[in-house]
Amino acid sequence: MRWFFPSTHGDFRLSANTDGTSLLAVHDPTPAEMNRLGKLLVEARTKGWISAAEGICPVGTTVLTLRATITETGPVLAGITAKDRGMLTVLESKKDELVEVYEGSAGALAIPETTLAKVETAVTIEKPHGGAKSRGDCPESLASEVLHAFCTPKQWTDWERTGTLVAFGHRTGHAYRLAHRKREVAARQGRVAYDLDDEVPVHAYLWSVPPPEEVLAMKLCVEHRESWVRNENTMDRGLGTRSIFHDPFLGDGGARDQITLETMRIAFTPTLQMLGKLREKGLA
Numbered sequence: 001m002r003w004f005f006p007s008t009h010g011d012f013r014l015s016a017n018t019d020g021t022s023l024l025a026v027h028d029p030t031p032a033e034m035n036r037l038g039k040l041l042v043e044a045r046t047k048g049w050i051s052a053a054e055g056i057c058p059v060g061t062t063v064l065t066l067r068a069t070i071t072e073t074g075p076v077l078a079g080i081t082a083k084d085r086g087m088l089t090v091l092e093s094k095k096d097e098l099v100e101v102y103e104g105s106a107g108a109l110a111i112p113e114t115t116l117a118k119v120e121t122a123v124t125i126e127k128p129h130g131g132a133k134s135r136g137d138c139p140e141s142l143a144s145e146v147l148h149a150f151c152t153p154k155q156w157t158d159w160e161r162t163g164t165l166v167a168f169g170h171r172t173g174h175a176y177r178l179a180h181r182k183r184e185v186a187a188r189q190g191r192v193a194y195d196l197d198d199e200v201p202v203h204a205y206l207w208s209v210p211p212p213e214e215v216l217a218m219k220l221c222v223e224h225r226e227s228w229v230r231n232e233n234t235m236d237r238g239l240g241t242r243s244i245f246h247d248p249f250l251g252d253g254g255a256r257d258q259i260t261l262e263t264m265r266i267a268f269t270p271t272l273q274m275l276g277k278l279r280e281k282g283l284a
Helices: 031-047 070-081 143-149 153-162 184-189 211-224 253-280
Strands: 002-007 010-016 022-027 061-066 087-093 098-103 121-126 164-168 175-179 193-195 200-202
Touching: 002 070, 002 143, 002 211, 010 070, 022 070, 031 070, 070 121, 087 211, 121 143, 121 211, 143 153, 143 211, 153 164, 153 211, 164 211, 175 184, 175 211
Parallel strands: 002 121
Antiparallel strands: 002 010, 010 022, 022 061, 087 098, 087 121, 164 175, 175 193, 193 200
16 A cells, blocks of 8 residues: 655655555655654654654655554554645545545544555645646656556546646536646646636646646545635636535635625725716716
């Protein structure tokens, strides 16, 4: 079993050893990533997985043996590296045709060991950001291998050939074209993700990881948590967009919608009053 945690310079990787231990590989972690990894080291020392002398180097590649099975270490690392803005863990086994999805934003994930025992590959991603941002740059490193692990044969063939792949929304059924952010097609369609049914871009991005893992995050959200990338912060209401969901990380949707409508009413009232006066004078 392998468990991927996308990061700025590739990813953190957990792999299972035949002797019942886990191998954690980390490549050039950023200061913010070192801070999260530090929490793992504290937990690992407390549990006796590593000695006090063992640690992670902030430069180059570190391969650390954790004296526990991956079914123990994986959920702990997923929970510790999670951010408050939302994390998604997807577990797959092509052999058993298994796909399991778990949400977690803090603490260890509660994943049954019977499920983990069947898993071949797992990945923990963060929720993409909403907003209209331009493209950023990140090194790709080993990121394509992680994307490959969660693609269908056709998706991977399309990705290798064109730098794009198509994923389908689990709630709308819409087809989304997901593009490498440095390819021309991303500039042409306006964003990394594009709704082919409504013919509108999705204003979401994830600069903290290389382009293939940004596409992976979009793909897994589209296929398992569509509202994370299809909501009031990421979709243009005025372009014929249908089925816009509420962002689950913004609290109560009804209350927010009411506040939004009230804000619009206050903002546009002076303009409407002015237009009324111009119409009375025949000027509008």
